[in-house]
Amino acid sequence: MNDPTTARAHDHHRLGRVLGLYGTDPLLGAGLPYLLPDGASVRHALEEYVRGLEVADGYQHVHSPVLGKQELYVRSGHWAHYRADMFPPMEVGGEHFVLRPSLCPHHALIYRSQARSYRELPLRLAELGGMFRAEPSGTLGGLTRVRAIHLNDAHLFCAPESLAEEVAGALALIRTAYRTLGLTPSRYRLSLPGEGASYALDGGWERSAAALTEALAASGLDWEEGRGEAAFYGPKIDVQARDAAGREFTLSTVQADFHQPAAFGLDYRAANGSRPRPVMVHRSVLGSLERVLARLIEVHRGAFPAWLAPVQVGVVPVGEEQEEAAESFVRRCRAAGLRARRYPAHAGTLAARVRQARLVPHLAVLGAREAAAGEVALRRRDGARLPARPEAEAVALLVAGSGVPE
Numbered sequence: 001m002n003d004p005t006t007a008r009a010h011d012h013h014r015l016g017r018v019l020g021l022y023g024t025d026p027l028l029g030a031g032l033p034y035l036l037p038d039g040a041s042v043r044h045a046l047e048e049y050v051r052g053l054e055v056a057d058g059y060q061h062v063h064s065p066v067l068g069k070q071e072l073y074v075r076s077g078h079w080a081h082y083r084a085d086m087f088p089p090m091e092v093g094g095e096h097f098v099l100r101p102s103l104c105p106h107h108a109l110i111y112r113s114q115a116r117s118y119r120e121l122p123l124r125l126a127e128l129g130g131m132f133r134a135e136p137s138g139t140l141g142g143l144t145r146v147r148a149i150h151l152n153d154a155h156l157f158c159a160p161e162s163l164a165e166e167v168a169g170a171l172a173l174i175r176t177a178y179r180t181l182g183l184t185p186s187r188y189r190l191s192l193p194g195e196g197a198s199y200a201l202d203g204g205w206e207r208s209a210a211a212l213t214e215a216l217a218a219s220g221l222d223w224e225e226g227r228g229e230a231a232f233y234g235p236k237i238d239v240q241a242r243d244a245a246g247r248e249f250t251l252s253t254v255q256a257d258f259h260q261p262a263a264f265g266l267d268y269r270a271a272n273g274s275r276p277r278p279v280m281v282h283r284s285v286l287g288s289l290e291r292v293l294a295r296l297i298e299v300h301r302g303a304f305p306a307w308l309a310p311v312q313v314g315v316v317p318v319g320e321e322q323e324e325a326a327e328s329f330v331r332r333c334r335a336a337g338l339r340a341r342r343y344p345a346h347a348g349t350l351a352a353r354v355r356q357a358r359l360v361p362h363l364a365v366l367g368a369r370e371a372a373a374g375e376v377a378l379r380r381r382d383g384a385r386l387p388a389r390p391e392a393e394a395v396a397l398l399v400a401g402s403g404v405p406e
Contacts, residue, residue, distance in 0.1 A: 010244035012297040013142040019302045019359075021293075021310075022143065031140040031147035033290070038310035041339060042296070043150075043289055045308045047128055049404055050152050050177065050286050057173055059126040059154060064106035066130045070096040075263055076105040081198045081232035087134050099132040104257070104282055107155040108264040111278075116268040121278065122158035122166055128289070129153060143294035144249055150289045156281035157266070160207065163256060163279050167215035167237070170254045170283040174239060175219075177285050180405060181292075181308075182299055186248060188221050189238040194228025204258030204279070209235045212256055233259035236282070244298045251291060255282035303381065306361035306402040313340040313398055314357035315376075318367040320345045325371035329364060329391055336395050338402060354379075362398055 016022045021039035028034065035043060051061065070089050073079045078086065078101055089096035100106065107125050116123065131149050139145050158166045178185065190212060193199050212235055216223050223237070230236060236255035242248050257280040260266075267275040286292045296304065306312055313333050317326035326342050333340035341360075343353040350365075357363055364376040369388070376394045378386040389397075 010298045010301060012144075012244065012294040015297050015302055016142065016294070019297070021297065029147075030137050031135055031145065033143060033146060039293065041310035042293060042304065042308055046286060046289060046292065047152075049180070049307075051126075051128070052404075053173065053177060053285070054124075054126045054154065057124070057169070058122075059124040061126050062107070062110055063127060064103065064110065064129060066100055066132070067097045068100050068105065070098050072105050072109075073098055073101075076102075076108070076260055077200050077233060077263060078102065078105070081200065085133050085135075087132055101131055101133055103127055103129050103131060103151065103153045104155055104260060104280070105264075108260050108266060108280070111155075111157055112264055112266055116157075116266075116278075118159065118268055118270050121268060122156050122162060123278075124154060124156045126152075126154035143290040143297075144243060146288075146290050152284055152286040152289060152292075154283045154285075156283060157261075157268075157278040158281065159268075159276070160258075160279050163208070163211040163281065164214040164218070166281050167212055167254050167256065168218050170281065170285075171215060171219045171221070171237070173283075174252045174254075174285050181296060182305065183241070183251070183292075183295060185251070186240045186242045188216065188223040189226040189229065189240055190216065190223050191226045191229030191231075191236045191238050193230045193235070197228060197230075198232060199230065200233045200259040202259050202262055204256075205235065208256035208258065208279075212237055212254070215254075231255050231257075231282075233257045239287075241295055243294070249291065250287070251295065252287045253282065253284050256280075257282060302359045304359075304361075305405070307404045309359075309361050310339065311341045311357075311360045312338050312362060312402045314360035314363045315340055315342045316350065316353050316357065316363055316365045317342070317345050317371075318350055318365065321368065322366045322371045326366050329366065329376060332391060332395055333364075333398065336399050338395070338398055362401065364394060364398075 020036050022033050022035050024033050086101045087099045089098050135147050156166050234257045236253050238250045239252040240248050241251040261277045261280050267277055270276055315326045315330050317323050330340045330342050343357055361381050363379040375388040377388040
């Protein structure tokens with residue numbers, strides 16, 4: 001998308017503000033955007049979707065604190081290899097705490113909170129959690145590069161011989177989500193270690209890279225190698241995307257990690273009674289919710305699919321006499337789980353209000369005849385107009401047309 005005019009039309013910085021999805025304030029600081037009600041609605045729909053996708057694939061959801069003792073990140077290796085990207089420690093009660101830069105150490109502690117058996121593996125722990133990166137001011141921008149990140153994260157603990165299979169399963173989940181969201185990766189990158197960076201020595205690098213390569217091949221994907229792009233604890237597969245200005249960034253990842261299971265002394269009881277170490281797969285289907293929201297704004301330009309739209313049903317009374325009927329229909333839609341909004345008569349002419357709701361997937365118009373008969377006339381965003389029908393029938397039709405596509 002090299003044309004500047006086209007890039008501006010799709011730019012999420014501009015669209016996000018025009019559409020009332022997010023904002024910023026100097027008192028909050030750079031890289032700390034807030035979501036407005038419509039932006040939060042899209043985020044909530046994303047959360048519900050990915051949580052359901054994970055549950056269906058055997059994931060168990062957990063919650064962990066956004067703070068940890070500095071000692072935790074020393075143990076995980078983040079303090080030695082990732083300290084430049086972390087916020088400085090805070091002293092509380094004579095102890096030093098750090099805003100977490102990743103969720104993986106917390107999930108390692110959850111894994112080791114009880115004895116594990118080979119019968120439990122693979123154990124897939126998922127969390128939509130906050131983490132924090134001390135990004136330089138010059139790198140921050142909109143929703144794609146922020147300092148407070150809400151990550152759709154998961155960690156899969158499996159036997160080493162199952163590593164390639166688990167990675168392939170994570171890639172399949174990512175591809176399913178992308179199809180549903182209307183996203184297309186720019187490329188898949190196998191990110192390997194390079195010169196001049198700091199890496200954990202016990203990362204099982206060759207085994208990890210071989211398993212990731214096997215999973216990519218089994219998934220039928222084309223990929224490119226990226227030297228110097230690996231995580232400090234192991235190689236990874238990065239799912240890359242490009243923004244409206246053509247800048248590339250990582251949207252989703254699958255990473256292999258032998259280092260942290262060793263650092264935290266993780267093990268499981270094997271069938272023969274031995275205590276081998278699991279391998280840890282870091283996996284993010286949507287990645288940062290901020291970043292995926294930015295991409296969705298640019299791809300759909302605010303005309304989100306019905307299941308994702310902040311307003312799924314716009315209710316438009318023709319005149320003030322139909323306001324009560326319109327509000328009653330809004331309540332009926334909300335009771336059915338739909339996100340509905342009334343566009344009141346005092347806000348302008350009927351044509352102006354229909355234009356105002358042009359990005360809403362479904363409109364329900366109530367004139368004098370419809371209000372008297374307990375009916376609504378439905379219009380779709382693509383211009384299709386449906387005959388007036390009873391409210392209950394209309395709500396059922398709207399619910400059917402606003403679900404996540406199969």
